[in-house]
Amino acid sequence: MGEVAVELRNIRKVFPGVVALDDMSIQLRRGEVHGLIGENGAGKSTLIKTLTGVNIPEEGEIFVDGKKVQFHKPSDARAMGISCVYQELNIVKELSITDNMFIGNYVKGKGGLLDYKYMNRKAREIMASMEQDVEPTELCGNQGMGQQQMVEIGKSILMDAQVIILDEPTSSLGEKEAAELFRTVNILKDKGIAILFVSHKLEEIFELCDVVTVMRDGKHIITKPSAEMTKDELIAHMVGRSLTNLFPKIETHPGAVALETRGLTRVGEYYNIDFQARRGEILGFSGLVGAGRTELVRGIFAADLPDKGQIFIDGKEAHIRTPRQAIEHKIALLTEDRKLQGLVLEESVEKNLTLVNIDTLKKGFLVDMGRIRKQADDAVKKLQIRTPSVDKAVGELSGGNQQKVVIGKWMNTDAEIYIFDEPTRGIDVGAKIEVYNVMNELVRQDKCVIMISSELPEILGMCDRVIVMREGEKMAEIDRSSVHFNQEDIMKAAWGGKLDEQ
Amino acid sequence: MSSKMKGKKLPAFAGPLMAVILLSVILTIVSAQFLTMDNWMNILRQTAINALVSCGMLMVLLTGGIDLSVGPVVALSSCAMGILVQRGVTNPLLLIVVALFVGFLCGGFNGLLFTKLKLPHPFVSTMGARQIYRGLALFITGAAPIAGFPAAVMFLGYQNIGSIKFPVCFLAVIVIFAIMGIFLNRTALGRKIYSVGGNKEAARLSGINVSSTLNFAYIMSGIMSAIAGIVLVGRVGTALPLAGETYDMDAIAACVIGGASFSGGKGTVSGTLMGALLIAVIRNGLNLLGAQTDIQYIVIGAVIIAAVFVDVVRGNAEARSRRLAMAKKAAE
Numbered sequence: 030m031g032e033v034a035v036e037l038r039n040i041r042k043v044f045p046g047v048v049a050l051d052d053m054s055i056q057l058r059r060g061e062v063h064g065l066i067g068e069n070g071a072g073k074s075t076l077i078k079t080l081t082g083v084n085i086p087e088e089g090e091i092f093v094d095g096k097k098v099q100f101h102k103p104s105d106a107r108a109m110g111i112s113c114v115y116q117e118l119n120i121v122k123e124l125s126i127t128d129n130m131f132i133g134n135y136v137k138g139k140g141g142l143l144d145y146k147y148m149n150r151k152a153r154e155i156m157a158s159m160e161q162d163v164e165p166t167e168l169c170g171n172q173g174m175g176q177q178q179m180v181e182i183g184k185s186i187l188m189d190a191q192v193i194i195l196d197e198p199t200s201s202l203g204e205k206e207a208a209e210l211f212r213t214v215n216i217l218k219d220k221g222i223a224i225l226f227v228s229h230k231l232e233e234i235f236e237l238c239d240v241v242t243v244m245r246d247g248k249h250i251i252t253k254p255s256a257e258m259t260k261d262e263l264i265a266h267m268v269g270r271s272l273t274n275l276f277p278k279i280e281t282h283p284g285a286v287a288l289e290t291r292g293l294t295r296v297g298e299y300y301n302i303d304f305q306a307r308r309g310e311i312l313g314f315s316g317l318v319g320a321g322r323t324e325l326v327r328g329i330f331a332a333d334l335p336d337k338g339q340i341f342i343d344g345k346e347a348h349i350r351t352p353r354q355a356i357e358h359k360i361a362l363l364t365e366d367r368k369l370q371g372l373v374l375e376e377s378v379e380k381n382l383t384l385v386n387i388d389t390l391k392k393g394f395l396v397d398m399g400r401i402r403k404q405a406d407d408a409v410k411k412l413q414i415r416t417p418s419v420d421k422a423v424g425e426l427s428g429g430n431q432q433k434v435v436i437g438k439w440m441n442t443d444a445e446i447y448i449f450d451e452p453t454r455g456i457d458v459g460a461k462i463e464v465y466n467v468m469n470e471l472v473r474q475d476k477c478v479i480m481i482s483s484e485l486p487e488i489l490g491m492c493d494r495v496i497v498m499r500e501g502e503k504m505a506e507i508d509r510s511s512v513h514f515n516q517e518d519i520m521k522a523a524w525g526g527k528l529d530e531q
Numbered sequence: 532m533s534s535k536m537k538g539k540k541l542p543a544f545a546g547p548l549m550a551v552i553l554l555s556v557i558l559t560i561v562s563a564q565f566l567t568m569d570n571w572m573n574i575l576r577q578t579a580i581n582a583l584v585s586c587g588m589l590m591v592l593l594t595g596g597i598d599l600s601v602g603p604v605v606a607l608s609s610c611a612m613g614i615l616v617q618r619g620v621t622n623p624l625l626l627i628v629v630a631l632f633v634g635f636l637c638g639g640f641n642g643l644l645f646t647k648l649k650l651p652h653p654f655v656s657t658m659g660a661r662q663i664y665r666g667l668a669l670f671i672t673g674a675a676p677i678a679g680f681p682a683a684v685m686f687l688g689y690q691n692i693g694s695i696k697f698p699v700c701f702l703a704v705i706v707i708f709a710i711m712g713i714f715l716n717r718t719a720l721g722r723k724i725y726s727v728g729g730n731k732e733a734a735r736l737s738g739i740n741v742s743s744t745l746n747f748a749y750i751m752s753g754i755m756s757a758i759a760g761i762v763l764v765g766r767v768g769t770a771l772p773l774a775g776e777t778y779d780m781d782a783i784a785a786c787v788i789g790g791a792s793f794s795g796g797k798g799t800v801s802g803t804l805m806g807a808l809l810i811a812v813i814r815n816g817l818n819l820l821g822a823q824t825d826i827q828y829i830v831i832g833a834v835i836i837a838a839v840f841v842d843v844v845r846g847n848a849e850a851r852s853r854r855l856a857m858a859k860k861a862a863e
Contacts, residue, residue, distance in 0.1 A: 332736055356738040370736050373729035375796055384726060384737040387719045395717040438737065 031059030033095065034223035035080065035111060035192050040089035042075055042247075049075040050086065051247040057192055057223040062214060064238030064255060065227045068267055069318050069483040072247035073227055077194055080225070081113045082106035110191035114181045116200055122170030127152040129169050130184045155183045159213045175206030182213065193217060194225040199233060200319060211237055229317050231260050231524050245269050261517070264524065268485060268516040276490025277462060279469045283310035283493060286344065287477035288360075288446050290329065293338030298324035299501040302338070306446070306477050311468055313492030314481040316523045321501035322481045323365050326448045330355045330362040342446070356385065361444035363435050365451045365481070367428075371435040374424030378416050379405035381423045381434050386441045408437035413463060429460025436467055447471055448479045453487065465491055485516050497522040543790030543802035546841060547809045550834075554809070558816040565819055572696050574808070574815050576766070579688075579700040580605075580759045582807040584778050585785040586711055587638075587755030589803045590748040592786050593715075594728045595795025596653040598752045600641060601759075601782055602775030603664035608633040608760035610668045612684065613677030613770030623683035630757045637664055638753020642746035653749075661779075668772040676769040688765020700762045704804070707758070712800040724748055728795030784831065785810055788838040809834070 035057050042050040050072050057063050067073050078084040079091075082100030091098055093109045100106045120129055127148050136151075138144030152165035161179050169177055178198060185193050195214070199207040214224060214237060226238055234241050235255055243250040243266040250266050288306040293299065299321035306312045314322045328335040331349045340347050342358045349355045355362070364370035372381050382405050383390060390396050390404070405419040412433040416426055423434050432452065439447065449468070453461040468478050468491065482488050488495050497505040497519055505522040507513045513528050522528060558565040584601050591598045608630040615626055637660070644656035682689075690699040715721035726734045727744045735741045759778070764770055787793075788809055789802025810831060817827050 330736070351738075351740075352736050353738040353740060362736060364736060369730070370732050372733055373726050373796065375729055376725065380722065380725075383722070384733065384739070387722055391719060395713070396719055396722065398717070 031061060031221065031223075033057070034059050034093070035109075036092040037076070037079065038090045038092065040076075040079055040086045040091075042079060042084055042086045049247050050079065053089070053244070053247065053249050055242055055249065055252070057225055059191070059221045059223050060218055061240065062218055062224045062226055062238045064234040064241035065225055065244065066229075066231075066234055066241060066263065066267065067244035068485070071244040071267070073244060074196075075247070076244070077113060077196055077225075077227065080106065080111055080192070080194060082111075107188065110189060111194070112185040112188060112190040112192070113194035113196060114178060114185065114198060116197040118174075118177050118181055120169050120177045120180060123168065125166050125168055126156070126163060126172070126180050127165040129180050130155070130165075130187055134188070151187070152183070155186050156180075158186070159183065159216055161213075173206065174201050175203070175209055178202070178210065179213065182217070186217075190222065192223045192225070194227070196227045197229060198226070199228065199230065207233075229524075231263060234263070235260075243267055260524075260526065261521075264517055264520045268520055275462060276487070277465055277469060278491055279472070281310050281472055281493055284308040284475060287342065288329070288479075289341040289344075291339045291341070293325065293328060293335050293340065295324060295328050295333065295335045297501075299328070299498070302503055304496055304503065304506070306479050308445075308475045308477045309472055310493040311472060311478045311480055311491055313488040313495040314479065314498060315483075315485065315488045315495050315519050316498035316504075318483055320498040320523070322498050323450055324501075325498070326362060326450060326479070326481065330360055330448070332362070356442060356444070359443065359445040361439035361442060361447045363439060363447070363449045363452060365454070367431050367435050368424075371438075372423050372431060375422055377420045378409070378414065378423050378426070378434055379419040382408050382419075382437050382441060384438050404441060408434075408440070412437050412440075412467065427456075427460075429456035429463075432456055432460065432464065436464070440467075444476070446477045446479070448481075450481045451483065452480065453482070453484070485519060488519065489514065489516065495519060499523055499525055543799045544805040546790070546838070547788050547802065547805035551805065551809050551812055554812055554816060558812075558819070562816070562819045565816065568695050570815065570819075572691070572698060574811050575701040576698045577815065578807050578811040579698065579704050580762055580766075581778070581781045581785055581810060582704045582804055583707065583755050583759040583762065585782040585803050585807050586708060586800065587752035588779075588782040589786050589791055589798050589800065590724060590751045590755075591653070592783070592791045592793065593724050593795060593798050594745055594748045595731070595793075596645065596745070596748070597657065597783070597793075598641060598749060599654065599657040599779050600637065600661040600664055601752060601756045602778035603661050603668060604634055604637045604753055604756035605760040605763060605775040605778055606770075606772055607637065607664045607668040608757035609764045609770040609774065610672045610677065610772050612680070612761075612764065614671050616679055616681075617677055621681050623681050626681070626684050627761060630761055631754055634753040634755070634757025634760070635750055636753070637756070638750035639746065641753065642749035645749070646742040646745050665772075672770070672772045674772055676771050678769045680764055680768070680770075684761065685765040685768065688762040689768075690765075700765070703758070703762070707755075708800050708804050715800065720744070720747065725796055728797075730796070781810060784835045787835060790842065792842075806838075
């Protein structure tokens with residue numbers, strides 16, 4: 030094992046309302062591939078941002094080559110030889126490979142003009158050192174995702190990086206490209222570079238990493254050589270066992286099937302999804318971020334049309350081509366991103382509450398201001414939206430209250446099928462419980478409720494049934510009464526494992 | 532600002548209205564002719580065409596778009612009437628309907644370029660359409676002005692009421708702006724225009740038909756330009772194929788001075804009317820002072836920049852106080 034290149038010691042980072050990192054420590058050694066794994070929201074991104082100087086921790090120390098340092102800005106970390114290849118590549122597709130590698134650090138020749146001859150040669154050399162045979166004058170946009178990623182790694186090497194962080198590097202790669210990347214990672218390792226490999230895929234951790242660190246709730250759980258770990262052990266560490274009782278689950282009586290899909294497919298996003306959702310129950314969709322759950326419900330709602338498959342509403346096939354038609358079929362979609370897709374932020378609470386049903390609030394040619402005001406007052410009271418006035422711009426409310434406005438907007442329609450996509454993301458605990466209570470209320474009224482959530486406790490706490498998706502496919506459907514209705518088994522399905530026969 | 536005032540936002544027309552008042556006071560002092568009934572009626576007359584075009588432009592700006600073809604639509608709609616007059620049509624109602632129909636077609640074409648052909652931004656598509664409409668206006672008239680309109684068509688742009696000679700065209704402006712104000716704030720379609728401009732995706736996922744809302748805004752812009760074309764014929768007595776070269780920029784200026792935003796969702800008819808009035812007062816004042824057009828351009832340019840700057844400063848201040856309020860809440 031090589032010497033420690035960078036170390037975080039007892040790091041604490043707090044964002045309004047959440048402790049993102051709590052007493053977190055990690056050591057990255059030269060010539061070692063260090064795997065980092067944890068559930069969504071475990072604090073992996075915050076850890077990366079702390080290493081790269083994007084986030085400044087409140088407490089704790091950072092050591093580079095044994096010397097204590099402080100990062101004030103990203104360039105500080107870069108100067109210390111720490112670089113990160115993010116999931117979303119920083120590649121300018123319209124520029125050449127050389128340009129992308131030298132962007133911001135262009136080399137000038139005599140007379141102040143750019144020395145492309147030198148830069149092209151250097152780019153070719155670096156790529157060749159990773160066993161990549163490329164023509165540096167080619168445009169990056171003409172390269173595959175794998176090649177573009179190589180260019181980013183090349184950029185790190187050009188800057189003489191000693192520590193390279195790879196954030197979910199295989200998420201957008203095919204199998205062949207991933208194998209190529211692994212080969213490159215091993216070459217970097219042999220050069221004595223320390224590598225932090227963040228991944229959602231257990232197999233990759235075992236295949237590539239020397240040691241693995243598990244995080245949960247911003248805390249360090251365990252660090253161990255990956256050869257001494259099993260898959261089940263890793264999962265158990267990831268999910269932990271704390272299941273706090275924040276969930277006001279009520280007894281439900283599932284009734285008729287309200288929504289059914291058969292063979293619903295949108296190539297590249299989800300494939301052959303069959304499921305049924307009943308009235309009077311909460312159906313959960315679990316899986317990792319990017320498993321295709323959001324895409325699936327957007328397909329049902331016709332926000333992005335599916336390529337093939339059928340949708341049945343109350344047993345009758347429905348041909349839904351636009352969101353308008355979905356609403357006419359009494360579907361409500363509470364989108365994951367309320368700011369970009371749910372609300373008009375500059376407009377008032379009152380106006381946002383009329384977004385879906387404004388056409389029903391007419392009195393002759395004009396809209397009925399009295400009814401609009403009453404509708405707003407009712408929603409504020411019923412959903413306990415905390416706002417000084419219904420005239421307040423919705424963008425000025427807290428996340429939880431914004432979410433309640435989105436809910437209110439849909440409750441003003443006479444929808445029968447409510448699809449909540451990550452309804453409690455980024456809102457505080459009190460507001461979460463209020464959202465759960467709204468779901469309970471809907472179930473009591475014999476409506477059909479579907480909830481996508483990446484938080485397992487929430488799925489286990491509120492749902493009557495859960496469908497687990499992975500990479501666009503339905504992996505498992507688990508009833509609340511099943512022995513598999515627990516964190517470990519749901520995680521196992523989400524990570525591509527098989528459940529034991531019942 | 533007192534703490535009581537802080538909660539309430541000044542209406543968007545307050546800024547340009549104060550500017551109009553301030554400017555009027557100054558001009559009254561430096562020019563004896565300024566504060567006369569004749570001169571003010573003149574200002575209203577000069578405001579009318581820009582106000583009408585601006586009203587349509589506002590609809591489009593509210594959706595987050597822009598319409599650079601308004602000037603040529605003014606010209607084309609009046610020239611369409613002109614060639615009918617040349618061919619002996621004298622029915623004023625028919626002529627006016629034709630002009631409005633031309634405006635409708637032009638606006639509809641602009642809308643479809645954006646919503647059906649999915650051209651990336653209306654800046655480019657209406658810039659192209661602008662050339663086409665101008666070309667058509669020149670083509671159908673053989674590039675020559677046409678006179679000889681019946682009095683009933685000229686009425687709107689030419690006639691004055693009463694002893695104070697209140698221009699009919701400005702009366703039309705008041706009526707149209709009142710209707711548009713009610714339309715935007717009190718009808719479902721009007722509010723959808725704000726929603727679409729404020730957040731297109733949220734509007735779409737709320738079941739609003741975004742394409743038809745956008746098409747409507749462009750059609751309104753075309754029709755308002757056509758009405759401006761009718762007023763123009765009345766004022767100058769002829770249909771001019773080259774009319775309206777600067778109307779697009781004047782209209783955008785009026786909207787922006789009145790508080791409209793290029794990113795959509797923000798702007799009012801009252802602000803826009805005040806913006807148009809401010810531009811007319813500046814032009815009139817500079818004329819009275821014997822300033823040349825060069826100075827007029829410079830002053831109006833500076834006013835546009837100042838108006839946008841005030842808006843930016845105000846937006847930043849609002850964002851800052853919002854942030855501070857949030858932080859205070861989070862700290863509790």
